[in-house]
Amino acid sequence: MTNQTAWNAALAEEIIAGYKDIQGATLPVLHALQDAFGYIPDEAIALVARGLNISRADVYGILTFYHDFRRSPPGRHVLQLCRAESCQAMGGDALADHVRERLGLDWGETRADGSVTLLPVFCLGLCACSPSALLDGRPLGRLSQERMDALLDEVAP
Amino acid sequence: MSVRLFVSRDAASLAVGADEVAQSLAAALRRRGIGFDLIRTGSRGLFWLEPLVEVETPAGRLGYGPLQPSDAEAVAVSILAGGAPHPSLLGLVDEIPYLKQQTRLVFDRSGKIDPLDLAAYRREGGYRGLAKALALDPAAVIETVTQSGLRGRGGAGFPAGIKWRTAAAAGGGQKYIVCNADEGDSGTFADRMLMEGDPFVLVEGMTIAGYAVGANKGYIYTRSEYPHAVATMNQAIARARAEGLLGPKVFDSTFAFDIEMRVGAGAYVCGEETALLDSIEGKRGQVRAKPPLPAVSGLFGKPTVINNVITLASVPWILANGAEAYRDFGYGRSRGTMPIQLAGNIRYPGLFEAAFGLTLGDLVEKIGGGTASGRPVRAVQVGGPLGAYFPPALFDTPFDYEAFAAKDGLIGHGGVVVFDDRVDMARQARFAMEFCAFESCGKCTPCRIGSTRGVEVMDRILQGENVEANLALIEELCETLRYGSLCALGGFTPYPVMSAIRHFRDDFMTPKRRFVAA
Numbered sequence A: 001m002t003n004q005t006a007w008n009a010a011l012a013e014e015i016i017a018g019y020k021d022i023q024g025a026t027l028p029v030l031h032a033l034q035d036a037f038g039y040i041p042d043e044a045i046a047l048v049a050r051g052l053n054i055s056r057a058d059v060y061g062i063l064t065f066y067h068d069f070r071r072s073p074p075g076r077h078v079l080q081l082c083r084a085e086s087c088q089a090m091g092g093d094a095l096a097d098h099v100r101e102r103l104g105l106d107w108g109e110t111r112a113d114g115s116v117t118l119l120p121v122f123c124l125g126l127c128a129c130s131p132s133a134l135l136d137g138r139p140l141g142r143l144s145q146e147r148m149d150a151l152l153d154e155v156a157p
Numbered sequence B: 001m002s003v004r005l006f007v008s009r010d011a012a013s014l015a016v017g018a019d020e021v022a023q024s025l026a027a028a029l030r031r032r033g034i035g036f037d038l039i040r041t042g043s044r045g046l047f048w049l050e051p052l053v054e055v056e057t058p059a060g061r062l063g064y065g066p067l068q069p070s071d072a073e074a075v076a077v078s079i080l081a082g083g084a085p086h087p088s089l090l091g092l093v094d095e096i097p098y099l100k101q102q103t104r105l106v107f108d109r110s111g112k113i114d115p116l117d118l119a120a121y122r123r124e125g126g127y128r129g130l131a132k133a134l135a136l137d138p139a140a141v142i143e144t145v146t147q148s149g150l151r152g153r154g155g156a157g158f159p160a161g162i163k164w165r166t167a168a169a170a171g172g173g174q175k176y177i178v179c180n181a182d183e184g185d186s187g188t189f190a191d192r193m194l195m196e197g198d199p200f201v202l203v204e205g206m207t208i209a210g211y212a213v214g215a216n217k218g219y220i221y222t223r224s225e226y227p228h229a230v231a232t233m234n235q236a237i238a239r240a241r242a243e244g245l246l247g248p249k250v251f252d253s254t255f256a257f258d259i260e261m262r263v264g265a266g267a268y269v270c271g272e273e274t275a276l277l278d279s280i281e282g283k284r285g286q287v288r289a290k291p292p293l294p295a296v297s298g299l300f301g302k303p304t305v306i307n308n309v310i311t312l313a314s315v316p317w318i319l320a321n322g323a324e325a326y327r328d329f330g331y332g333r334s335r336g337t338m339p340i341q342l343a344g345n346i347r348y349p350g351l352f353e354a355a356f357g358l359t360l361g362d363l364v365e366k367i368g369g370g371t372a373s374g375r376p377v378r379a380v381q382v383g384g385p386l387g388a389y390f391p392p393a394l395f396d397t398p399f400d401y402e403a404f405a406a407k408d409g410l411i412g413h414g415g416v417v418v419f420d421d422r423v424d425m426a427r428q429a430r431f432a433m434e435f436c437a438f439e440s441c442g443k444c445t446p447c448r449i450g451s452t453r454g455v456e457v458m459d460r461i462l463q464g465e466n467v468e469a470n471l472a473l474i475e476e477l478c479e480t481l482r483y484g485s486l487c488a489l490g491g492f493t494p495y496p497v498m499s500a501i502r503h504f505r506d507d508f509m510t511p512k513r514r515f516v517a518a
């Protein structure tokens, strides 16, 4: 389960202020905001720009460049499924098809009930136990469809 | 009686249930009133045997694996009987042929010790390299690295000593050591395993690099997909600092050096060195035109040495044992050892550190045991998503930068991904284009637009539409990518695509069905 607090501008400003003296603070700040709130709302862009003394356009450009940063809240659980070659060689494509069908989600989407977000990832460094995934940051390897179904039963019944 | 147990906490071990096995074994021993020490280590890299439990005995460590939590009772009984027969008993771990055949210079400690136990690190040879370095002139340290023949392990194979010399010669002001721990290549996990299994060797290697070129600050840039490595590295840095091995007076000398971790945000291109520097600076990770070389004008415009994790982690051994000892290992112009990562559909997946020169066939068939599925090997991708696909007909290629280049391939960061005969190579070619489109930094048109066109054309081929004409189009597109790209993301995407077409043309002529996991 991902446990984040609801968006709160005062808390966000406090977080940003903590990075004032760090060189090249933009990524660390955006990570910290996403860790705290689960995503980076548009409202945060101006706060980050002001706090780090850079332009809003810069913050926006960075936010949209990196695949990790989310601009809307994620589901209560986040499943990152590896789509890269080692996992493909172990049946990862079929597993991915199965997961997408079962959840009714395409890559990057969140279930309407807010239970789970499905994200693609290109290699988790768990290639020696492919196919693999991260569920709420927990590493999972040698995934079979049965094992995946059991996990999905818990997070998206 | 008291027992010492060792269980890996490497992310891949956790992924297959190492925590659960450790817990149930601990409970089984507790129920019997047996005292024990449970030491969490990095991984040995024998992943088909994970979760692996090791037990200290006078003769060495006995291994049990792969285990499930339900094995705990029977394993406890076997341990208490001094290694009584059990179906998962592997004998002495050091005698397992896969491990015994390796030449572990960089991964010597990984899997043996608690990665954050600094005393154990020093007991096992750690910090001997730095001690030697500090007794030398910085120029002599660079000379040793140059003489060792060490080449960059991130992919390009550029001589480390020459890079260091350039940075050292770039004046006396602020300089940086940047460790490229972005490890974006699929099929690779050596950097991750090293950071989780023996983080101090990276700290030591970066410190030596800092001393050699006159840098007092290092950054390690790793991927957000590696949370365990980030946590372990952060703890290791804090401990090294607390013990005076980082900070204003390294080893009580006048040399100051410290390290900061930085985490990426899901962009493969940030593994490219100049994009990585921009990312640390807090910008979009876009590739910079060269020159200037980072060694002259790199991070924040200052001279910067940027090296891969394994490059830097090779340095302490070289300093401790001498350039010649390192040079003695290897093949042709590829000196020393390479931690090769065996992955995909392979019976014995894992980390195999060996001197350069083993043939691809020996790696896949003899060491890797062929496919996990038991079906014939059809294709092997070497060197990550930008690496070529090799058919078994090229299995006599020795693992060496030049030999792979001569076969229109690359060894990259040492990833070897095996596919069995169910693979559809036309789909793999499509994926290579899709990956390039997804990860393009957007700076060059061929890479940004051409890759998307490539996916469309591949889709037509997969549907059997004008196959010959569309294949010609793909080849043309690959030429444009190769010559019109600023970096290897666009420039090398032709490797997987063209090798698939060249060696597996049939797959492009007749569409296949994708297979379902066993």
Ligand SMILES: Cc1cc2nc3c(=O)[nH]c(=O)nc-3n(C[C@H](O)[C@H](O)[C@H](O)COP(=O)(O)O)c2cc1C
Binding pocket: B151, B152, B153, B154, B155, B156, B157, B158, B180, B181, B182, B183, B184, B185, B268, B269, B270, B271, B272, B273, B274, B306, B307, B308, B309, B311, B312, B487, B488, B489
């Ligand atoms: C698209 C792209 C991705 C790269 N990814 C990595 C990476 O993840 N890790 C790495 O060490 N080098 C990577 N490189 C190579 C680096 O640009 C650079 O050559 C390397 O960091 C130099 O260190 P070395 O000499 O120790 O290998 C990548 C290059 C390109 C073009």
Ligand code: SF4
Binding pocket: B269, B287, B439, B440, B441, B442, B443, B444, B445, B447, B448, B485, B486, B487, B488, B489, B490, B491
């Ligand atoms: S080839 Fe692609 S990734 Fe590399 S600089 Fe050009 S657009 Fe960026």
Ligand code: FES
Binding pocket: A082, A083, A084, A085, A086, A087, A088, A122, A123, A124, A125, A126, A127, A130, A131, A132, B186, B187, B188
């Ligand atoms: S390719 Fe899936 S974890 Fe590496």
